[in-house]
Amino acid sequence: MSFVISFLNQKGGVGKSTLSINVDACLALLEQKVLLIGADKQGTASTWASLRDGSPFQVVSMARENMAGDALKLAGDYDFTMPRR
Numbered sequence: 001m002s003f004v005i006s007f008l009n010q011k012g013g014v015g016k017s018t019l020s021i022n023v024d025a026c027l028a029l030l031e032q033k034v035l036l037i038g039a040d041k042q043g044t045a046s047t048w049a050s051l052r053d054g055s056p057f058q059v060v061s062m063a064r065e066n067m068a069g070d071a072l073k074l075a076g077d078y079d080f081t082m083p084r085r
């Protein structure tokens, strides 16, 4: 079974990036296969991944309005997927 968890809020600086990266890290520690889809234009999760020597979960960027369908297709290959803005 695949789960999709979204962190969405129009207000900036409320913790969307912080929460999604840390929740994903916890799930990865529990040996879950996790995909974080960064849907924010500033690409925070991708920047975070680029500053690390490897990430315990997959991070991709998909910052476009019609990303939901493609995100759901990708989600089938993972235990947990987190699209976030």
Ligand SMILES: Nc1ncnc2c1ncn2[C@@H]1O[C@H](COP(=O)(O)OP(=O)(O)OP(=O)(O)O)[C@@H](O)[C@H]1O
Pocket (backbone or CB within 6 Å): 011, 012, 013, 014, 015, 016, 017, 018, 019, 040, 044, 085
């Ligand atoms: N629960 C929290 N308690 C204290 N500080 C927090 C908490 N969550 C996030 N922060 C801090 O708040 C700031 C903004 O958090 P974050 O970048 O995750 O927000 P965001 O919703 O992704 O913002 P944006 O809309 O700009 O992408 C960061 O400096 C982060 O460390």
Ligand SMILES: [Mg+2]
Pocket (backbone or CB within 6 Å): 016, 017, 018, 040, 044, 085
């Ligand atoms: Mg953010």
